[in-house]
Amino acid sequence: MKRKTVLIGGAGSAALALLGSGCSGGGETGGPATLTFWHGYTEADGDVLQGIVDDFNASQSDITINTEVKTWASIDDTLLTALSAGEGPDIVAMPAERLPVYADKGAFAELDDFYNDESSNTANLLPGAVAMVEIESRKYAVPTGFVPLAVYYNTALFEAAGVTAFPATWDEWVATAKQLTVDEDGDGTPEQYGVVLPDHATVANGLWPSLFYGNGGDIVSEVVDAVIDSPENAATLEFWRSAIVDDKISPTGVDGVGADELFSAGKAAMTIGGPWMASIATENNIEYAIAPIPAGPVAQAASAIGVAMAVTVDADDNARAAAEKFFAFFLNDDNAAAWSLGSGWPPLRSDVPAEAVNSNPVVASLTEIADLGRPLLPGVVNSVDVLAAIDELTQRAVAGEDIAGLLAEAQETVQGALD
Amino acid sequence: MTTAPPTGRRYRPPAPLGGRRRADGPAGRGLKAAAFLAPALLILGAFTIWPMLSALRLSFTDASGFGEPEFIGLENYVQVFTDPDILNAVTNTALYTVLFTPIAVAAALALALLLNNPRLPFRGFFRTALFVPFVVSFSVAAFAWSYLVDPQVGLLNYWLRGLGIQLGNVLEDPHLAMPMVVLVAVWKLFGFYFVIFLAGLQDIPTSIYEAARMDGAGAWSRLRNVTLPLLSNTMAFVLIFAMIAALQAFDQIYVMTGGGPYGSTQTLVMEIYESGFRKLDIGFASALSYVLLAATLLLSLVQFVFFGRKEKDLA
Known part of the structure; x- marks a missing residue:
């Protein structure tokens, strides 16, 4: 880390x-x-x-x-x-x-x-x-x-796009990200993304758990029960897949390190990260501000x-x-x-x-x-397999595979790791 | 043949250079041999045999590296053969071996044949250039390749985009990640096999080629009927080495994909590393290591027998 x-x-x-x-x-x-x-x-x-x-x-x-x-x-x-x-x-x-x-x-x-x-x-x-x-x-x-994961955003890009207030909800977040996404040559691949949401190996493995919490979902309950296969998590994955793939607010196939790089190169207006992003932004002459991850339909929470x-x-x-x-x-x-x-x-x-x-x-x-910070998988001994299952789930979901099937598969893997 | 000395005295051979030799009995010679072998045996014993025996013992326990391990019989071995993750790792390792071994061996052989031609200019330069990747550390090579194929800053992607080809993010594509890590291994290792083939080719007497030419054999016929049969020993050596390298695939996978995307490059050695050093399940990792060792020995034996028979047929 x-x-x-x-x-x-x-x-x-x-x-x-x-x-x-x-x-x-x-x-x-x-x-x-x-x-x-x-x-x-x-x-x-x-x-x-x-x-x-x-x-x-x-x-x-x-x-x-x-x-x-x-x-x-x-x-x-x-x-x-x-x-x-x-x-x-x-x-x-x-x-x-x-x-x-x-x-x-x-x-x-x-x-x-x-x-x-x-x-x-x-x-x-x-x-x-x-x-x-x-x-x-x-x-x-x-x-x-x-420390909870937070949104680090490029204030110069916000200003250039005429965004004056940081979004408070998921819907506002996606709308703002769309406003900040720029595809100048119209080739379908934006030159600037509104946000960068890695679909695997995210910073401290915390992005997707944070999003799951926002819609009332979770991964593990009481250390012993897998609860990842839930309607709440299915809705979360659907919502963000649509925003990433259809609205193109974020590139796909990026990991946490790639996200840091895109933000520090000025190619993404927002990224989710830890306190070190502040000095990375400063080193790259990026004017930044910090905000909490916007609230989901049920809660505002962030993996710590x-x-x-x-x-x-x-x-x-x-x-x-x-x-x-x-x-x-x-x-x-x-x-x-x-x-x-x-x-x-x-x-x-x-x-x-x-x-x-x-x-x-x-x-x-x-x-x-x-x-807002919630510890990630507290007390879970086999976190290696649980985190690998989350990575596989989110990466394949963003790639367009059937979310219900993926959640059922992840549920089995996570439960197997907890047993 | 020597004749009896004229003096009639018993013949004594001259003392060897370096002074008089003491008469050694078989026991003395044995001791000397043991003394010469001792340093190598000590190193082999301490760093290979003893760890292997320790791992064998640990494979029947629930060892984690802390505390006294408990004997659990064959439980770890049962898990090796029933765990779906291991099945995935076996499939990936088999795929890696099937892709890597023929490509690396064929590339090495083709280039060895090409660079064995004395009329080719800059032969020495090309031979050296092809061997250079083998000298580079595997992890350094893996890092370099990761940057080369990076979708944002990669040089390869940049060049291909100029030609209108979108390579995409190969290391994050479950269909392309395995071919990519195989490609890096081929690039890194084929120089070694190339040198071995070159040595094998230079051992084939030119008179056989001349005889074949006089019998009207063309280039393809000479390759099929002279070169390849006479290279069979070298081929066996290279194939076994390449296969062992494939079964032990780890370095570039650890650096470039970490076993991903979603386990598509998770090989057996990656699984051993993860079980032992990430999950601290040393007993299970030891059992898995022994199963891999057994599989490697078995496959090597099959190849030995196959090439041994071929050699017999030739004789």
Whole structure:
């Protein structure tokens, strides 16, 4: 998962965090501990995280945390072999949808006691963010990021097309996208698309789940039941297939990376993405604004992109207690705001006041819509097969295949993955 | 033949260069051989034999990489033969093998025949140029090809559009993605088979061609009755290598399509990777690896027997 951030005042806030870091929740340390922490924050967010880690190391003398920065994909590829060889990290951060796979196999320590400890600073964490780290009602990680997918739109193109207000409903969204779609030479292939809606491998796999939620549909219920084959989801697929194929508001056969490229090339007026789109737009000299995914006929909701950090089986009791102290430090009042500003993601705690993050306009915009976020497939262990089934469903639906048959097929696959 | 020395003393052969040789018994020679083989055997044992035996043991367990694996008998093997995803991967792997092997071998043979002609100018340059893709890393080649065929920024698409041909998004088209990843593998690997064929062709004595010419054999007849029969050993080697490469198809698929669109390029090795490293089902991935190994051995054996018979017929 790529992530770019807008960093305003992060360093200063991190320094403040040092002053306000008196509390230390979690377990008791039995002595000195040196911990390894793998994470994939490679941009400005990585610097802010390193600042928090440095502050933590300086705040006490028993625990030292050494960070190792890898790509998210590399963490996923090497964690299994590293842990099974006893050479793994003590703490690891990873995309939330991968957590249940590892937790179910016993790779992570359970953190229920930590969450129950008042000094852990977890009481005011966003419920959606906590839900994404729960597997069978047990918590296995601490969220480091939770943000709903949002629409990033090119304000210059909106202005040129005479669009003054961002659409609030699906119908308005399609109408606006049509207005922004330009086929100058009339060859049937627009040179500029109103929106880019990938039909597979979407950003954080969240676009189609977001659309399903909008019409009252879902994918999985209570972790054990597949509910993807529903009239609501069939209507959603029909609606968007018609908009994409008949109205040509979006190209077909595009994935999440392709969508980013089209938006940054100015060939699509709207895209669905995460906070990194802000810096991609800036790098490409695109004037942009952020808006929530418009409301569907039943609800306004967006699948959330989540990242969380867990304590691995390679950490002994002492290291685990030390890791919990770090988690409490990471979530304390000052760091909660500093991390939000530095990472460009909304605060993880609901009690962080809006004015604490107003200095970063991206964070401020995303914080306004944070309530719309729903964790993607929380607690589902075999997310690999479920996500592959959704990808196949949406790609084939947009390609024109029979939606009822595809939904029945997806239902069977998803249920098979859950059983 | 030597004659007895005039002195009547017992003949002693001269000491070999490098000093006197100690008389070694069979045990001494065995020890020496073992000492020479030891480094290679150690590497083979540590990095091939031991992991293979470990994987065999794990294939009968529910191993995930964490904790103590539990013995579950043949459950993983039963799943291999009943899981619809595996059936899809077997079908795709078979399709990949059927497409890749004949095309790569035929292209390599045709170019080897062409570039074996001593009258062809720039032979050395062409031979080198054809081998270059083999030296390039598979993943690098796959990335390069992904960009070449990209519908938005791809050079290939741009050129073809100039000719009025719309290639579309080949890597997202379920009918074109498999031929595309096969094409990349052919481009990448046929240079190796080409060099092997070239070596095989140069081993055929020119006198046989001269005799065939004197008997009135034309070019096609010489190819059919001289070249191909005398290349049968090389052909067997190349075919087996190409088939094994096809059965192990992974790199470019991982990079270019990730097994998609909708599983149309999901091969057995992709399935092994996904089961082992994405779903952390190491036991099942090990069982699947052993089934693939057995299939590879079986197919290689069939080819050995087929070409062995052909050679016998020739003799």
